Amino acid sequence: MEQVIITSINKQELVDIIEQTVKKVFGSAKNEVAIPNEKPIGVHRAANILLLSGASIYRKCNNLEIPHFKRGNRLYFYESELEAYLKAGRKLSNDQIDQLSDLYLKK
Template identity: 40%
Template sequence: MENFTFEQMPQAMRLLHEKMDRLELLLTEQHTPQDTETIFNVTQAAAFLHLSVSTLYVKACRREVPYNKQGKRLYFYKSELEEWVRKGRKKTVSEIQEEAQQHMLRVARKA
């Protein structure tokens, strides 16, 4: 810890104040949400998924698509819908063949 003379105190206080301001700015930027989650209503979610509203209601009723319910209204998080679409991806023939070859190699190594 550095000792300051009486004459150096105003400058030291100014520097300390500047550092505290920068620290406070950094902390508030850290706690401020940079990107808020997009929430869709039924119409927006149906348009996003390229489905009719009635099809989306059926999928929600069957619990095939992730949704949130407040009262009688359904809401959908965009990120959850994107993940749901990704999980439905079907593998290509070449991917299936590659997996089969990898499996056969593992079985052969164990034998």
């Protein structure tokens, strides 16, 4: 293993180097969820959006099936994340599957 000796570097330069390396490794811009000015909603509103009972919401959160966060004994959600959760479960029709397979085979 090659040894690297860093000399005459100030604290801020070292912090910048570490931040750049972490961003490069983890791709921070891709992993961050940008939710501009969106306010969190509670369980009852989430249940109305997902058309589920409150008990189902708690069960799905316990099983880590839906995106949520928790402060104390309360669960919070973002509407945009719940909508993305619904869209992720979308099933294609047979016609859509046929169209996609035709496009794939033409390549």
